[in-house]
Amino acid sequence: MSVETALVELLAAAVRIATPLFFAALGGILSERAGVFAVGLEGMMLAGAFGGVLAGHLAGSAAAGLAASVAAGVLLALLVAVATVRFGADQMVTGLAVNILAVGLTSFLLRGFAARGEAATLRVPVLAAWPVPGLAEVPVLGVVLFRQPPLTYAAVVFGVLIAVFLARTRAGLTLRAVGENPAAAFAVGVEPARVRLAAVLACGALAGLGGAVLSLQQVGTFTDAMTNGRGYIALAAIIVGRWLPGGTLLGCLLFGAADALQLRVQSLRLPVSSYVIQMTPYVVALVVLAGLGRSARLPAALGTPFRRE
Amino acid sequence: MLAMRGIVKSYGAVRANRGIDLDVPAGAIVGLLGENGSGKTTLMNVLYGLVRPDAGSATFRGRPLPLGSPRAALAAGIGMIHQHFMLVPAMSVTENVMLGWRAAGSWLRAAAIAERIVQASRAYGLELDPGAVVGMLPLGLQQRVEILKAVLRGADLLILDEPTSSLSPPEVTALLAVLRRLRDEGRSVIFISHKLGEVLEVCDEVVVLRDGEVAGRRAVAGASREDLARLMVGRDLPPPVERASRAPGAEILVVADLHACDAAGVERLRGVSFSVRAGEIFAIAGVDGNGQAELAEVVGGVAPPTRGSVFVDGAEIVGGVATRLAAGVAHVPADRASVGLVRDMTIADNVVLRDVDRPPFCRRGWLDRDAAREAARRGIEAFDIRAEGVDVPVRTLSGGNQQKVILARELGRGPRVLLAVQPTRGLDPGATRFVIDRVRALRDGGAAILYVSTELEEILGVADRLAVMHAGRLVGVMRPADADLTRLGLMMAGALEEPPDAAALYGVLA
Amino acid sequence: MTAAALARSFAVGGAARPLASAVLGIAVALGTAALLVLLSGRNPVVAYLALLGGAVGTPDRVAVALNKATPYLLTGAGVALCFRARIVNIGAEGQIALGGLAATWLALRLPQAPAVVLPVLCALAGAGAGAVWGGLAALVRLKRRVHEVLVTLLLNFVGVLIVGEVLHGELGEPGAGFPQSPLLPAAGWLPRLVRGTDLHVGILVAVAAVVACHLVLWRTPFGFRLRVLGASEGAARYAGIGAARATLSVMMLAGALAGVAGAIEVLGVHYRLIEGFSQGFGFAAVSIALIGGLSPLGVLPAGLFFGFLESGALAMQRAVGVPTPLVSVIQGLTMIFVLAAMALSAARARV
Amino acid sequence: AQGGKVAMLLPGSINDQSWNAAGYGGLQKLKEQGMETAYSENVQAADHIEAMKDYARRGFSPVIGHSGRFLSAAQRVGPEFEKTLFVVGSGSGGQGKNVISLDLANEQFGYLAGALAARMSKTGKIGAVAGLEGLPNMVASMGGFRLGAKSVRPDVEVRIVYLQSMEDPAAAKEAAFSLIGAGADVVGGKLNAGHAGLVQAAKEKGVWTIGRSFGHTQIAPERVLTNINEKWSEVYATAVPELIAGRLHGPYIAFGYDTRGTTGGELRYSPEREFNAGVPPAVVAELEAIKKKLASGALRVKPTKDDARSGA
């Protein structure tokens, strides 16, 4: 195999691994820039993965699956939003709790719906690739970028939309202000609670789609806890990308590439065990970030509940 | 135009407003006066909707005004400039102005708004760079942003809560002109200030609060400063303590060729040298943002110099805050909210903030909380801090009372050198007098005092020797007796420079 | 002094309100979960009685819960100190992993060491390894300005893989059915506290550590500095508090506590190093620290509660046969509802 | 039918169509035989000992830990509950009289799968995705796979990739893609819930794969050559009554083609057939011959750690 094809393979793998992360991370950006920690991404993704497969299976249509992914993510996000925004519960713990809850609930419901408490399997056809006519034939780029399944294109579109939304619209400005200084936003007539509620729900929708990438686009089934920590990796990517969609995309791709590399390095027969090679993505991420040495500043009001006097 | 009736607001046991009525006619500037903690900010926050009152109602332009929602207040045509700035530090001036402003467009028209900011800031004499990040601006410029933000939106009733605390005289003049123009357009203004001169100059009438109640109301025409002060305090202020004249002593604080940059790498101090002698108050005048705060920070060890040295009692001090504290340097910083105080910690904690390692607050490695409380109690007593006790978070104090906590800590230390940046910012006249007396007493006890203020009047009253700072350098040094207001004004604006000679800098003015 | 403070913290006026709302939260959570229990075809009353019995029914069950709470208390207290200084340390999992690893390594190296000394040495080794791992995160944070959430998260993955690697290699038990070390010499095992139960001395260490952290936070200049640092960076600088030193110290301290927790898991529970033994402790520590109000003494009830809830819920699952996923559901719901109820009552108290 | 109470601890979720589902199937079989059953899924390391004791105290015997990772706990708890039988599925040893490991001759099934894969490959490159490198049953399975492949085709290239988690289908799919990208046209392996991702990858790329349950056949009927069908239900159903009756003795019992009662596992495409229709009869015959040799003891497969190493 030529070096060139190996590289193309690697990049294509990086894009695939990055896609679910990026969806979740986009949601996380909205939530965190509005001042709510997005620790619950993992659970929202899992809910999305589950809802998508369940509805896809019952309704027999991919569209229904996607809609249910969004709905499931939003439902869990609603729980987060009510607990943190309405009641002022700690955001980080609520997120962690939601993650635990999602694992249990999806597993429980899967059995309940599908098999009355027994082991159950739901299977749906995976979303097929949509090659972009013309562009798909371009060497290298065509394979890496233009022969993707639909949700991958959607991720890019959402990324652009959210970047524009945050930077160029007044609503985006308001959302950012709520995450920086909700009191100041309140003083110009904004209701921080509403903004945060909306942001967290949008986060749930996007994270749900991230879960759909895993279950509907990549695997075609739901297995317990199948997100496997990707929500946390998405959180890390947000920090790497400094809460900007573009940077976060790079963060996701960096992680995807490192993970893809790890799989391929294992084939090289190095004199170390797979455990050491599996450290690659994490060590690469650390080294790259430490090398850049650029500090990331959290949105100032991240994690702080807003209560008016 | 505005009628507030029976406004009551309590914070726990503190009754900040206890049934206040306030009327503001159309086309009038009403001054709202009162000692620190008398309830002015609370009342205005109620009006603007930031704070929900326990009881009371308001009508605005004949219609009932729902209290408790800034959105409703804004919609009704009420604007407010906040004592504690309501700005987003991480955002640019333009973004702060656009925030929540419909005119900014659903798709932000950032360039157009920036243009408007530039024009307005010129028109109002409040120059601002629309692209600057607010958090990086000195307080004086932040205050300009706060003002512009409200003024640009336009309001039928504009509330200004101590808008001039960080402004220099020309800026104040410009702002007052704006207020007059608003009045002439038939709009109304509520103006809160402890600077009675401004109040006399611009207000039509004043309402005075005392302990959360209206203590009086009178027309400004024909009133004197003393009248207003008496109305506020309920008695005559004692005359200021005059000093027995004395020759300045030995050089205590010597600053040599100090340079420093801010966080963004911009050089804020560009070669500053001077000395302050025992028993001397060396005052620095200037528009906020010309390096005064940085000077105090570098001398106080909070920020490192890029070049130059600081000596106390002949010995160079290198190192951070700890070494300064050990050398007896006290420091009242410019930014009380985010530097001078830990707002979420208690008064007792804040009083020992810089001394936790030392007896009596620390014994054999353990904190002695009772000692801290005792010190706090003494500070509350001495500085007349209005607080429920020593264990309440500082954030619950009124602005002026927060400032007093800093003063209690720094003056209470019995310093050899005092760096005081705007020490009387936000203090009522009585408290200001008290603080100045304390500073003078320190001086008379042989301390060297570096006193920074944007307020000329105060500087002329307090200084033994004064300097003007512009763009990171001292552009003139003189005795207060020789100071001439036009010359000072030119120097502060950077239009005149009289490079001081060594004698002036090192305190032997003829 | 301490007794006075303790008494004050738990005085009726101070603790009754949060306690009442916590109970309310638990009730709502269990009520919600009861519907699912019902759906699964079991009787919720029977199930919850089994939960209660499983948590506190016998001395043995209490012992299980206390053993479970031990690592929670140790890591929770350390994380609470970090969070106080606004350092979001989610690295307990990796620190536990390496603490357990170091303890194992030492115990296998010193099979002849006497029984009293060996556990102490191993715990110290664990503390050291945890401190190094925590300190490493702090250094990357300070020197290279990478956000600590990121560093600690990534180092968790690495720490766990290091355990995998040494179990694959040097420390692995040849022929074992799972990546694990050989059994440690019995001299290294933690002494039992109550005969006939598995309760080991770890819980005493944990409680002592919690109290020590309380004193450090509230009664020493170091703790004061941490609190200032967490409350206001600008004020910290003005107060002459070196952020770097404080960050490094508190991260190493928290790492050491987590390392001890890892050592205790190995020496007191498994008697050997097992792949995956540290799983989940990092996030549990964060939850417990935050539910405990970032106050070490608050960690005590929070950590104990988690220990009892978990052991009770697992026992309930086994006894009544409710589907295992419901254990997670109950845990998640309890956390959310308790938090919400407590936050609500705190907000009410403020007004 | 017989009485008795049997409990099972499972390391993962019974929904995984793989390891845990197979173990759970065994428990179901015992239930059908009339035993009272109980089980806990997703039992974490910290709870192993506790859960075993709890079941033992409540009179369950045997208490089955369905994974080698339960051996350590069983050895700890065993001496305390001498009357209780502790059975470790896929364990590697025992203790005293009451801690016994049941295992499959993983090397035999791996060997057969490897031979099949090598024969079906056109490119001469095959791959496998697994987890937990170095574990005895992984060494047996993956080492067996490599040895089996090399035995029929010495020049075949066998690449093995290990994952951090055996429960992550998306990661497994990616790993399979990396193998396929490097030229492999048959991918096998040993994963739990992750195995579905492996099969999905083969389906999308149009290469052969080897599953672990009939569920995998359903994902890609055209691409699944066969499954290494671990008959844990038979193993438990056969062994447990014998153990209870004291007719079977530990400490370690492995089932393969050379044991009585059950072969422990088998290659099976579906309940009806052994192999995908695409497997040529000659290959089937060759595999049959190997199986015979395994059964007779003429062929003994003894993989080493190095045989199961990652990489080519």
Ligand SMILES: Nc1ncnc2c1ncn2[C@@H]1O[C@H](COP(=O)(O)OP(=O)(O)OP(=O)(O)O)[C@@H](O)[C@H]1O
């Ligand atoms: N959030 C709060 N919590 C508790 N007490 C408060 C709070 N805000 C204000 N107070 C108290 O209410 C009283 C009135 O405060 P207010 O800020 O209205 O005074 P002020 O007249 O504006 O004083 P200043 O001139 O110092 O700004 C003070 O005693 C203050 O301590």
Ligand SMILES: Nc1ncnc2c1ncn2[C@@H]1O[C@H](COP(=O)(O)OP(=O)(O)OP(=O)(O)O)[C@@H](O)[C@H]1O
């Ligand atoms: N557990 C705690 N939670 C919150 N704050 C605490 C706690 N312990 C101490 N504090 C802080 O310390 C203050 C009270 O401490 P405490 O009354 O115990 O001090 P003390 O009177 O010096 O103690 P002692 O009586 O032991 O000498 C509180 O107001 C708070 O600021």
Ligand SMILES: [Mg+2]
């Ligand atoms: Mg005020």
Ligand SMILES: [Mg+2]
């Ligand atoms: Mg006391």
